[in-house]
Amino acid sequence: xxxxxxxxxxxxxxxxxxxxxxxxxxxxxxxxxxxxxxxxxxxxxxxxxxxxxxxxxxxxxxxxxxxxxxxxxxxxxxxxxxxxxxxxxxxxxxxxxxxxxxxxxxxxxxxxxxxxxxxxxxxxxxxxxxxxxxxxxxxxxxxxxxxxxxxxxxxxxxxxxxxxxxxxxxxxxxxxxxxxxxxxxxxxxxxxxxxxxxxxxxxxxxxxxxxxxxxxxxxxxxxxxxxxxxxxxxxxxxxxxxxxxxxxxxxxxxxxxxxxxxxxxxxxxxxxxxxxxxxxxxxxxxxxxxxxxxxxxxxxxxxxxxxxxxxxxxxxxxxxxxxxxxxxx
Amino acid sequence: xxxxxxxxxxxxxxxxxxxxxxxxxxxxxxxxxxxxxxxxxxxxxxxxxxxxxxxxxxxxxxxxxxxxxxxxxxxxxxxxxxxxxxxxxxxxxxxxxxxxxxxxxxxxxxxxxxxxxxxxxxxxxxxxxxxxxxxxxxxxxxxxxxxxxxxxxxxxxxxxxxxxxxxxxxxxxxxxxxxxxxxxxxxxxxxxxxxxxxxxxxxxxxxxxxxxxxxxxxxxxxxxxxxxxxxxxxxxxxxxxxxxxxxxxxxxxxxxxxxxxxxxxxxxxxxxxxxxxxxxxxxxxxxxxxxxxxxxxxxxxxxxxxxxxxxxxxxxxxxxxxxxxxxxx
Numbered sequence: 001x002x003x004x005x006x007x008x009x010x011x012x013x014x015x016x017x018x019x020x021x022x023x024x025x026x027x028x029x030x031x032x033x034x035x036x037x038x039x040x041x042x043x044x045x046x047x048x049x050x051x052x053x054x055x056x057x058x059x060x061x062x063x064x065x066x067x068x069x070x071x072x073x074x075x076x077x078x079x080x081x082x083x084x085x086x087x088x089x090x091x092x093x094x095x096x097x098x099x100x101x102x103x104x105x106x107x108x109x110x111x112x113x114x115x116x117x118x119x120x121x122x123x124x125x126x127x128x129x130x131x132x133x134x135x136x137x138x139x140x141x142x143x144x145x146x147x148x149x150x151x152x153x154x155x156x157x158x159x160x161x162x163x164x165x166x167x168x169x170x171x172x173x174x175x176x177x178x179x180x181x182x183x184x185x186x187x188x189x190x191x192x193x194x195x196x197x198x199x200x201x202x203x204x205x206x207x208x209x210x211x212x213x214x215x216x217x218x219x220x221x222x223x224x225x226x227x228x229x230x231x232x233x234x235x236x237x238x239x240x241x242x243x244x245x246x247x248x249x250x251x252x253x254x255x256x257x258x259x260x261x262x263x264x265x266x267x268x269x270x271x272x273x274x275x276x277x278x279x280x281x282x283x284x285x286x287x288x289x290x291x292x293x294x295x296x297x298x299x300x301x302x303x304x305x306x307x308x309x310x311x312x313x314x315x316x317x318x319x320x321x322x323x324x325x326x327x328x329x
Numbered sequence: 330x331x332x333x334x335x336x337x338x339x340x341x342x343x344x345x346x347x348x349x350x351x352x353x354x355x356x357x358x359x360x361x362x363x364x365x366x367x368x369x370x371x372x373x374x375x376x377x378x379x380x381x382x383x384x385x386x387x388x389x390x391x392x393x394x395x396x397x398x399x400x401x402x403x404x405x406x407x408x409x410x411x412x413x414x415x416x417x418x419x420x421x422x423x424x425x426x427x428x429x430x431x432x433x434x435x436x437x438x439x440x441x442x443x444x445x446x447x448x449x450x451x452x453x454x455x456x457x458x459x460x461x462x463x464x465x466x467x468x469x470x471x472x473x474x475x476x477x478x479x480x481x482x483x484x485x486x487x488x489x490x491x492x493x494x495x496x497x498x499x500x501x502x503x504x505x506x507x508x509x510x511x512x513x514x515x516x517x518x519x520x521x522x523x524x525x526x527x528x529x530x531x532x533x534x535x536x537x538x539x540x541x542x543x544x545x546x547x548x549x550x551x552x553x554x555x556x557x558x559x560x561x562x563x564x565x566x567x568x569x570x571x572x573x574x575x576x577x578x579x580x581x582x583x584x585x586x587x588x589x590x591x592x593x594x595x596x597x598x599x600x601x602x603x604x605x606x607x608x609x610x611x612x613x614x615x616x617x618x619x620x621x622x623x624x625x626x627x628x629x630x631x632x633x634x635x636x637x638x639x640x641x642x643x644x645x646x647x648x649x650x651x652x653x654x655x656x657x658x
Contacts, residue, residue: 053590217585239586251580256546257568259597261382266595268588 003041003073005030005095008064008307014055017315022055023064023308030097033076037097038086040070044300045091045325046117047311049240050270064092064307067122068327069106069113080105087116094304094327110286118151118322119296120285122271126237127155128281129274134267135211135235142166142205144224146192147215149176151296151322152237154184156213158294161185168204170197170220172317179320183295192216197223208232214266216240218250225258236268240315297321332370332402334359334424337393337636343384346644351384352393352637359426362405366426367415369399373629374420374654375446376640378569379599393421393636396451397656398435398442409434416445423633423656439615447480447651448625449614451600455566456484457610458603463564463596464540471495471534473553475521476544478505480625480651481566483513485542487623490514497533499526499549501646508649512624521545526552537561543595545569547579554587565597569644626650 004027011024033039045068068091075082077100086103090096106113111120118124130152131137143160147153148169157167157180169180170192180189188204190197197220201209208229214221217239224234258264274281288294299319301310307325314323333356340353362368374397397420404411406429415432419425435442440449447453459481460466472489476482477498486496486509498509499521509518517533519526526549530538537558543550546568553563587593603610617623628648630639632655639647639654 053586221585236585236588238589250583252582252585254579254581256550256565256581256595257382257597259565259595260567261599262597263599263602264597266585266588268586268591268593270590270592273592 003095005093006304007094007096008092008304010055010058010060010062010064012060014052018052018055018308018312020308020312025305028093030095033074033097036077036099036101038072038077038080038100038103039074039095039097040086040088040090040103041073041095042068042070042088042090042093042327043085043329044069044114044117045304045307045327046122047091047307047314047323047325048122049238049314051311052315065089066091067117068093069116070096075100085113087121091325092304092307111289114298114300114322114324115289115296117324118298119155119289119294120282123151123322124155124285125274125278125281126271127152128159128285129271129277130235130237130269131156131159131211131213133274133277134269135213135233137163137165137211137233140164140166141210142168142208142229143211143213144168144170144201144205144209145213145215146170146220147238147240148180148184148186148189149297149320150215151319153213153215154180154296154321155294157186158184160211162288162293166205168201168209170200170216176317176320183297192220198226201227211235213237214239217252222253222255225253225255225264228258228262228264230262232262232264234264234266236266299323301325303327332424334422335633336423336425337421337633339384339387339389339391339393341389343381347381347384347637347641349637349641354634357422359424362403362426365406365428365430367401367406367409367429367432368403368424368426369415369417369419369432370402370424371397371399371417371419371422371656372414372658373398373443373446374633374636374656375451376420376636376643376652376654377451378567378643380640381644394418395420396446397422398445399425404429414442416450420654421633421636440618443627443629443651443653444618444625446653447627448484448618448623449611452480452651453484453614454603454607454610455600456481457488457614458600458606459564459566459598460485460488460540460542462603462606463598464542464562466492466494466540466562469493469495470539471497471537471558472540472542473497473499473530473534473538474542474544475499475549476567476569477509477513477515477518478626478649479544480648482542482544483509483625483650484623486515487513489540491617491622495534497530497538499529499545505646505649512626521549527555530556540564542566543568546581551582551584554582554584554593557587557591557593559591561591561593563593563595565595628652630654632656 149171180186190200212224414435478500509515519529541553
């Protein structure tokens with residue numbers, strides 16, 4: 001079997017929004033398989049905003065990483081026979097050798113392979129746990145979610161709709177805004193680049209919002225604090241507006257005093273908080289998918305070479321739903 | 330009995346820090362006592378920062394109000410005989426007539442009368458509940474409290490010390506800073522006007538802080554977020570640095586993204602959240618006071634005329650401990 005293993009490394013520290021030249025693609029050599037190892041070819045990889053934060057702490061020359069789905073090409077492990085599919089942390093790599101214990105077998109019949117990087121995977125668990133556990137969302141409450149057309153945001157809104165809630169979302173283009181209502185069933189959506197968030201929230205939810213699922217920061221967080229009902233909750237999943245700050249970081253919300261009289265809770269989280277609930281989540285999500293209760297979109301870039309463009313595109317809104325790169329069939 | 334009932338009213342809406350001319354003192358007439366009413370002379374009144382927020386919503390000419398301790402001069406209620414002491418909401422008034430159901434009898438033997446406006450009253454319950462309930466403070470944790478020499482802050486720090494914690498406090502003068510260590514037993518204290526909060530926190534708590542009891546906002550909140558340990562909690566009691574914002578409010582913390590990877594919770598509260606725990610609190614606090622476990626200070630201005638000065642002094646740090654006004658003996 002002739003393969004040409006390649007991988008991306010960090011070429012230089014990004015300043016602000018990452019550039020293609022911050023990444024370098026080069027041939028890599030794979031170690032020989034030992035007992036228990038498998039050789040995997042990646043088929044799909046994920047790019048995610050959280051990687052921008054990690055890059056601050058990576059040394060120059062370090063390999064890029066993240067979630068990917070691959071197929072076992074060669075196996076010295078009885079657990080992972082040749083041809084089986086595995087979830088792995090070696091995105092940005094065409095091939096890798098790894099011990100079987102570090103990999104998770106995927107069932108391609110339960111859900112499509114790319115979905116394990118999205119709705120059935122990290123973004124799905126982030127949305128589900130952030131809304132229902134960190135956000136303590138209760139059936140029928142009014143929800144506002146920013147970056148609502150993204151992989152996480154579109155699921156957050158749909159889960160709240162399945163729980164009988166009223167759902168408002170924001171996105172960065174009129175096309176995405178329209179899709180939130182027509183495809184995802186949101187009650188109201190607005191373009192945060194052209195509309196005033198507070199005006200929109202007041203119009204769409206005159207009685208205020210109970211939960212703001214925070215993906216963005218900036219003016220939308222201020223509007224949510226102002227228009228939040230007593231005992232409101234703000235699970236903080238991300239603040240993409242601030243990720244590329246360099247030099248002077250941009251200011252935070254000027255109205256945190258709103259929290260006091262309204263007993264508002266803000267709580268940051270990452271998906272690892274919900275690891276113990278992953279099985280419950282996957283059972284629930286697979287049922288919703290089978291039932292056609294959950295819609296999801298993917299934007300798929302073609303070829304490993306396109307990985308930097310896909311990643312950079314996250315910060316300009318080039319994705320519509322989960323951003324993936326297709327590496328091989 | 331000849332009395333001269335007087336009270337303060339709101340003369341104009343303050344802009345920024347209130348001025349003496351925002352308040353007007355005038356004679357008032359009292360209604361005749363009906364069955365169940367009492368006539369009370371106030372002895373001590375409290376001034377508190379929260380009143381600044383309330384003034385935004387008061388119409389011009391409305392009577393000022395707040396907590397006070399008074400003595401019953403004349404009674405048509407069997408529950409409140411002449412000479413008994415009552416907690417009441419009619420501060421800024423020399424005398425008032427009120428139905429007995431709206432008043433709470435105080436036991437002058439359990440604790441001194443003025444303490445019911447401080448350590449045994451609203452500031453005490455605020456400190457106790459904000460730290461132990463909203464802040465979920467656990468024995469032995471590291472605490473940072475701002476405005477630490479104030480009525481609430483000095484209690485917060487002492488309660489954490491009684492729970493075996495490490496306590497760091499900030500205040501606005503070297504004299505207060507020194508007092509935090511020598512009188513209140515804090516492990517470390519600094520002057521936020523001359524020292525860098527983050528440098529001080531790193532020095533005093535190299536492993537980070539678990540709870541930041543927030544009274545101030547601004548640079549101290551940023552430093553606390555940066556130096557907070559995973560799963561840290563920030564009960565937001567006040568943000569006095571922002572109360573007098575007018576026109577453009579001052580920016581919030583630039584590093585709320587710290588909350589995400591550290592699972593930090595910020596939660597606003599006011600004392601009413603702990604009303605159901607008041608009896609538990611008072612029993613505990615009275616025992617601590619009797620045992621000499623809790624030190625507290627009072628700054629007492631003399632005479633009703635001084636009430637505006639006392640209130641305004643809160644915003645320039647003129648108080649050392651609970652700020653009160655003594656109205657009568």
